[in-house]
Amino acid sequence: MAFALKGLADLNADDLTELCSAQAPESEHLDFKEDLSKKRGDDPWRSRRELAEAASNALLEHVVGFANAHGGRVVVGVRETADKPSRAGSLQPLPDCHDLAERLLQVASGVITPQIPRLRARGIDLGAGGVGAVIIDIPESPLAPHRLERTRRCYVRRGTRTEELTMREIQDLT
Numbered sequence: 603m604a605f606a607l608k609g610l611a612d613l614n615a616d617d618l619t620e621l622c623s624a625q626a627p628e629s630e631h632l633d634f635k636e637d638l639s640k641k642r643g644d645d646p647w648r649s650r651r652e653l654a655e656a657a658s659n660a661l662l663e664h665v666v667g668f669a670n671a672h673g674g675r676v677v678v679g680v681r682e683t684a685d686k687p688s689r690a691g692s693l694q695p696l697p698d699c700h701d702l703a704e705r706l707l708q709v710a711s712g713v714i715t716p717q718i719p720r721l722r723a724r725g726i727d728l729g730a731g732g733v734g735a736v737i738i739d740i741p742e743s744p745l746a747p748h749r750l751e752r753t754r755r756c757y758v759r760r761g762t763r764t765e766e767l768t769m770r771e772i773q774d775l776t
Contacts, residue, residue: 606631610739615728618693618735622680625689628762631674633664636681636694651698658709659752665710665740666748667757667764669718670775673742674759678702679728679735687762699725699734706738713752716745747775 605617605626628634637645638657646652661676668674679696682688696702703723711717720741728734747767749756756767767775 610722610724610737613724613726613737615726615734618677618680618726618728621677622690622692625683625691627685627690628682628688629674630672630759630761631668633668633674633676633759633762633764634680634682634688634690635661635664635676635678637696638678647696647702651701653702653705653709655752658706658713659750661706661738662710662714662750663753663755663757664759664764665718665721665738666714666750667759668740669714669721669743669748670746670756670767671742671759673740675740676738677735678738693728693735695728695733695735698732699727699736700732701725703736703738706736713750714748715751716748718743718748719745747772 605621638647639660646654664676679694681691681694683691703725707723723738725736726734747756757764758767
């Protein structure tokens with residue numbers, strides 16, 4: 603699949619459409635999110651262009667998990683199927699995707715320690731007015747283990763799941 607082989611700067615709307623058409627599965631290197639967290643009933647980004655702390659924490663857990671494992675990509679704006687493992691189902695464009703990508707990087711740099719080198723995010727237009735998806739490109743980090751300062755927890759990507767690291771795993775990484 604072209605999506606996995608292309609650099610972040612080379613990805614476009616056609617690649618995201620192909621991802622959904624092919625029903626690409628989540629993996630140890632790929633995760634899909636329809637929205638930011640909806641714990642209070644709505645996605646604050648969709649309704650108010652707010653990047654709520656709970657929403658960014660939920661997303662950044664996955665970013666930390668990929669950095670502490672082998673790297674990968676999180677695609678925000680893709681509905682998952684109910685299959686196991688989940689697959690890319692359909693595009694669910696987010697408003698102001700370029701602003702969201704920039705804000706996610708700003709938040710990540712302030713709440714992930716140590717900072718993840720070469721962490722990148724990019725909005726991909728899927729319609730007029732900046733409506734689109736966000737792709738977060740996370741490299742495997744030589745500085746692992748990373749943790750999310752807000753929760754003081756470390757995460758790792760295991761297969762299609764992001765899980766909290768055990769103390770033994772943290773010690774092994776250091």
